[in-house]
Amino acid sequence: MPLETLPRPATRLTEAQISSLVNIIRRAARTEILPRFRNLTEGQVSTKSGPADLVTAADTGAEAMIARAISRLFPGAVVLGEEGAAGNPDLRKTAAKAELAFIVDPVDGTWNFAHGLPLFGVILAATRFGKPIFGMLYDPITDDWIFASKDGPALQSEMGRPNRTLSTSAGGALPGLSGIAHLSYMPEADRRALAPLGAEVARLGSLRCSCHEYRLLAQGAVDFVLSATLNPWDHAAGVLICERAGGVARFLDGRDYDTGVTEGYLLSAPDEATWQALRDRIAPALGL
Incomplete structure (x- = not known):
């Protein structure tokens, strides 16, 4: 029953x-x-x-x-x-x-x-x-x-x-941040535009697994996750968990997360100030 x-x-x-x-x-x-x-x-x-x-x-x-x-x-x-x-x-x-x-x-x-x-x-x-x-x-x-x-x-x-x-990290300025960015899934022009970001933060990588990437974010082990592939099975759970751990997750254009959105960039970070700092660095590079 x-x-x-x-x-x-x-x-x-x-x-x-x-x-x-x-x-x-x-x-x-x-x-x-x-x-x-x-x-x-x-x-x-x-x-x-x-x-x-x-x-x-x-x-x-x-x-x-x-x-x-x-x-x-x-x-x-x-x-x-x-x-x-x-x-x-x-x-x-x-x-x-x-x-x-x-x-x-x-x-x-x-x-x-x-x-x-x-x-x-x-x-x-x-x-x-x-x-x-x-x-x-x-x-x-x-x-x-x-x-x-x-x-x-x-x-x-x-x-x-x-x-x-669980609680997200303390965040902070870009040079001290560790993050995840799915560069290989981005258009070539965007990959080139964001490549310098890897030298501006403490660490930038990818696990090829959204489940463990969002787990690390919620545990405070990484400071941000950036993705251009908006499959809801990859992000819907992680976005909510990030937010309930104290973080912020929105599209780069400022919209709240919605599974109906199929194009754009999704950025999750430990707090509002860190999200804004990352957005201010990433969005102009992408022409947004």
Whole structure:
């Protein structure tokens, strides 16, 4: 039987619903993801948009399992998975307009996963009309998850231990910042324009895994994340968790995050002053 439905209007998930979602993600990882880690056969890995854009049997198996379970718990909710969106692009628009949608990245960091690197995760977000109301960043290797609701703190949870409240870093001036920028996914002109930024901050890199990049941001281990690829399965959960950890996440043009936005640059930072300093450096370089 499904859990209680969300009150109208749907603004938050109950603790029981969140607990059920956590269990769904953990079961999918144990059943569909971890048994295939470093155990993929040639026929279980294929490409999508290019040679570095991989999909594995773990991605499709986990997404199918998670989608079925969520649909049973929340009848009528839209479920948008990364692999489902590849076959039905209109599903993304449907989810952005839905009163309640669940957005799933079943194996975020598939390239890492397929190459045997233990740096991948599962991302789950719940949205209301394109705005995140719940986010979860799960690490199958350590079996711990960072999560937040729109009206609560960002928490890190692990079985058998009390939840730990997370806070973003202290931020500061550019020379002292460490950040993540997905330069390889940007147009060539923008890559060239932003290349000098790497010499102006303390450290600039990428993990090829939004799940762990946003986890580091919420834990205060990095100071910012900049992305030009606005897939909601990569960002909806992380943006909410960043904000509930005390940070700021907006598009460079100042708009608040919305899963319906498909073009532009998304910048997440630990506080308003740091966000503005980064924006003032990055936006002019991009001609914005």
